[in-house]
Amino acid sequence: MDPRAQVESLLRPDLRGRTAYGAPQLEVPVALNTNESSYPVPEVVASAMARAVAQVARDLNRYPDREFTALRADLAAYLSRGGVSVAPEQVWAGNGSNEVLLHLLQAFGGPGRTALGFTPAYSMHPVITTTTGTTWVDGMRGVPGAGRFDLDVATARAQVREHRPDVVFLCSPNNPTGTALGLDVVEAVYEATTGLVVVDEAYAEFARPGTPSALTLLPGRPRLVVTRTMSKAFALAGGRLGYLAGDPAVLDALRLVRMPYHLSTPTQTLARTALAHADLMLETVGVVKDQRDRIVAELTAMGLSPVPSDANFVLFGGLADAHATWEALLERGVLVRDVGIPHYLRVTAGTPTETTAFLDALAALVPTHAGAAP
Known part of the structure; x- marks a missing residue:
């Protein structure tokens, strides 16, 4: 029996066949997939x-x-x-x-x-x-x-x-x-x-x-x-x-x-x-909220269906194939999160520059990637 099969036989039955949790950690110009802050510690x-x-x-x-x-x-x-x-x-x-x-x-x-x-x-x-x-x-x-x-x-x-x-x-x-x-x-x-x-x-x-x-x-x-x-x-x-x-x-x-x-x-x-x-560490919260609200407004103008957010990210729908859009954004250097909800992706609100990069990349894709009901 090979080592993997031996270990698998010892694993708790309820854990067999499961996939470990983990968001993609890829080297990209604009990483907006894990809801981290884009701002370094002051x-x-x-x-x-x-x-x-x-x-x-x-x-x-x-x-x-x-x-x-x-x-x-x-x-x-x-x-x-x-x-x-x-x-x-x-x-x-x-x-x-x-x-x-x-x-x-x-x-x-x-x-x-x-x-x-x-x-x-x-x-x-x-x-x-x-x-x-x-x-x-x-x-x-x-x-x-x-x-x-x-x-x-x-x-x-x-x-x-x-x-x-x-x-x-x-x-x-x-x-x-x-x-x-x-x-x-x-x-x-x-x-x-x-x-x-x-x-x-x-x-x-x-x-x-x-x-x-x-x-x-x-x-x-x-x-x-x-x-x-x-x-x-x-x-x-x-x-x-x-x-x-x-x-x-x-x-x-x-x-x-x-x-x-x-x-x-x-x-x-x-x-x-x-x-x-704390006051200094939290100074960027207002900037992030501004970018979040900007994302909601501009995605709405594109004809997509963003969900109004109280977090540092936006879930948006209206995509014919969410994973295809995820891959197309990645090809343009923008990493967002495919959370497994059909027709939806999630994007973290980053710096103004990162937000612009995301919005520009998505705007170029909307004509061919939009179309599903929210």
């Missing part, structure tokens, strides 16, 4: 990070603070800037929000338990769910007469009551659609289940004015958690720092499943330095 912050890491480097013979106490205080202070009160004992963090989600499923999912999400949504939700032995339930979006990607109270509540999941995932703003949820949907889902409700707010900083955060719903709801990340608005994708806010009892449960000392000293140091320069 030089003054990068220098501060280098100094801070140098200061702790001599102590790397010691384990990091297992409770990342100072980082939790800084994250709580940052969240509290938005008009809500979040205490350090309500904050948890991991190496990217994916690890935070993994901790939640390790603690509250597992064999014999189910997790429900509303498709299309973040593709890692079902991946992380199944790797923990939890059964994934594919809930559906779409409200007749309102919009293909909307999720309303009645639709969400009915599916939660039908499937009775142990964990419910809500995504606001949603990836890949960019649409935000009303708090009434979160409240209805919470009331309809006895399980954990996870609101993934990875793109919250890009939301349009007046878009509410589920952080405001945390008081009195111990089964509600809100996850965030520093990968997007903070332009710290390479730093790998995700976090959540929730009841201290939830954090106690997560301590049972996390690996010892899971957040390295350099990771904690980089994140704290970024938070100390």
